[in-house]
Amino acid sequence: MPLLETHELKKYYGREPNMVRALDGVNLTVETGEFVAVVGQSGSGKSTLLHMLGGLDQPTSGYVVVEGHELNGMSDEQLTIFRRRNIGFVFQNYNLVPILNVYENIVLPIELDGNTIDTDFVSEIVNTLGLDGKRGNFPNELSGGQQQRVAIARALATKPSILLADEPTGNLDSKTSQDVLGVLKLTSTQFHQTIIMITHNEQIAQLADRIIHIEDGKMIREGCGRR
């Protein structure tokens, strides 16, 4: 069974004659441990797809199955819990909590779910992501690249089935982008973490195992990255 599967996924906004077909019949299958990049131009439907995969929004028709759970049948409350336990999100703007330090930001989702912190695992993440010396720092004391590392660490801390990254290097210069992408790649190999990353940048997408091109809400072709 694939880790994630979509079937004829559609998301339409508005009504005819002005209806926007943001997603128009996407059939996608992702296996455990894969690093998949979804590439497309602005307005091609990338964010809409990611929102559907992460249960942040409901499709017009079609469905998404993650680890055997069909997201579309879930109530908002069930979805919130499902997301917290199964999906790690990394956004362009980091979304860190400014009044919490690095360590507190990383373990926050675990605490919100009422779980005991696996301190060995969190330490492994913190060390792997090069944040050991920054545990007590606050987000405003970190560079953009460091903040994104914290966001990635936070996403990994709950051991999610899937990490969804939405233009994770969109706010970073090219050198820092390479650094953060290296961290994502390391995450994929070291923790065997399944990752779906969206980007408009072909070069960035090359880092993934598999590249899916999307245009006008449709998957137009698929290829392999450079690895």
Ligand SMILES: Nc1ncnc2c1ncn2[C@@H]1O[C@H](COP(=O)(O)OP(=O)(O)OP(=O)(O)O)[C@@H](O)[C@H]1O
């Ligand atoms: N809430 C909404 N209401 C109406 N139209 C929307 C809404 N959200 C997205 N769209 C439209 O759906 C299409 C796909 O948008 P989406 O944000 O998924 O594209 P994208 O590939 O992520 O673009 P970008 O790279 O610029 O973020 C666009 O035409 C957009 O204008």
